[in-house]
Amino acid sequence: MQHIDRSEERPDIVTVNMGPSHPATHGVLRVVLQLDGETVVKAVPHLGYLHRGMEKLGENRTYLQFIPYTDRMDYLSPLSANVGFALAVEELLGVRVPPRCEVIRVMCGELARIGSHLVWLGTHALDMGAATVFFHTFKDREWHYDLVEDLCGARLTTSYTRVGGVAYDVTKEWLGKLREFVDAFPKRVDDFESLLTHNAIWLKRTQGVGKLTAQQAVSHGMTGPSLRATGVELDFRKKRPYSGYEDYEFDVPTGTEGDVYDRYLVRIEEMRQSTRILDQALKRIPDGPVNIDDPKIFLPSKKRVLTSMEELIQQFMIVTEGFECPAGEIYHSTEVPKGELGFYIISTGGKSPYRLRIRSPSFNNLSTLALLVEGGLVADVIANIASLDPVMGEVDR
């Protein structure tokens, strides 16, 4: 608190502690605000309430053992972090998964994006006093969670990917269920929009609020929808495609003003684009193997384990000790709902990384908060936090 000084000359400046457990801080974020009446003079974010030392843990776990930790970073879109980590380790190993697996991973990424944006939209609107939207988005989020649960058995702690594949192949029934969702969802996005996009109160609360220029956003290392709202067309699915994203047709929506309203519009459109990608993925999902066939990295099939001695030993080795990784270092990033999720992995050989660095999008995005809220009204602090869509699990790691 030594960084907030209650100036002797300005006894009218009031210091207010917002968070760490405030419903509008979307997790355990604490912001210390200095207020002059309703105007924010200074805002100091305090992080770390959800710090679990994931990077340290990563250095002491095998690569496979780290996958459950990735669920607990951005817990609104665990599937996309699962995919991001698996891709990074595969890059380090120099392996590429079969086409069927790539399509499944694209489905995971886009399903996660829709799920994450649904929570963002519902809570953002709720924070602004529009409770109706929340009930609509959470209904569809439940539908999305049913799909996730059918896919991997868990709603939140998915741990779905493996290095070199995924835990389970998708079934025909699941693809049918996803098709129902994909066909119905665009209409639902229209419904959300009809509640907000031209709503006079919503416009007043969001337009011109929390404006950020493209230059400021880039300098802060901002990525994802919040960056694109400033007009910068940076989407790693387009710029540096992975999992075959180069073969999908989709647009990258951008804004012009960089305010709360533009961040809203960009995410709304992203949900439609994600549905478009899911539609194409459903049409093109090929048959064939889903996992790589390399018993040094990926568990051999159960049938082979039960009938052959060598495969039994290989399964035993992978489960008890993990696989060997060659010495080297890579940085690999994916476009998750919040922006650029990067993994910088240094291997000196062996079964665990020597150093595992997580470049989290929410951390960098949140660093703009003081810039956004200082000089504005205290009520707009809430609009700004919601529009940045930070997830503290990912900020604090």
Add this chain to the structure above:
Amino acid sequence: MSDGEKTVELLDRSFPGATVSRGAYRDQHWAEIRVESLLEVARWLRDSRETAYDFLADVTAVHWPDDPRPMEIVYHFFSLSRNDRFRLKVRVGDRGPVPSLAGLWASASWNERETYDMFGIVFEGHPDLRRILMPDDYTEHPLRKELPLFRG
């Protein structure tokens, strides 16, 4: 795609003697430079038209306790216009110091604070160098290798 390969060449030409070592793995190229040249080189990476790394995606460190200069600071740059990545490294002593890049990229501010918090490296010229994830009264720097995961 070969990331940063051209940059490593350009760096050699523009700052002779600055590069200490270089390497590549899976087409990702990196260079380690002398810490004295860091500010100059970083500014050049950002402003030169040939490099144009407008994005400082990440700052972090790696602890190599057996090395005479055990702290390796790693910067990940990204150029929007050239769609190119580049990894820059400097090696320093146990607590640094390293010149701060917060004057060039706003993103350095929080990322350098985290690196200080986790490794105890001092960034000179940082406007507000204090812990960011660990509590203010915590006395250690958890990502240093001598700190065990569990203390029983």
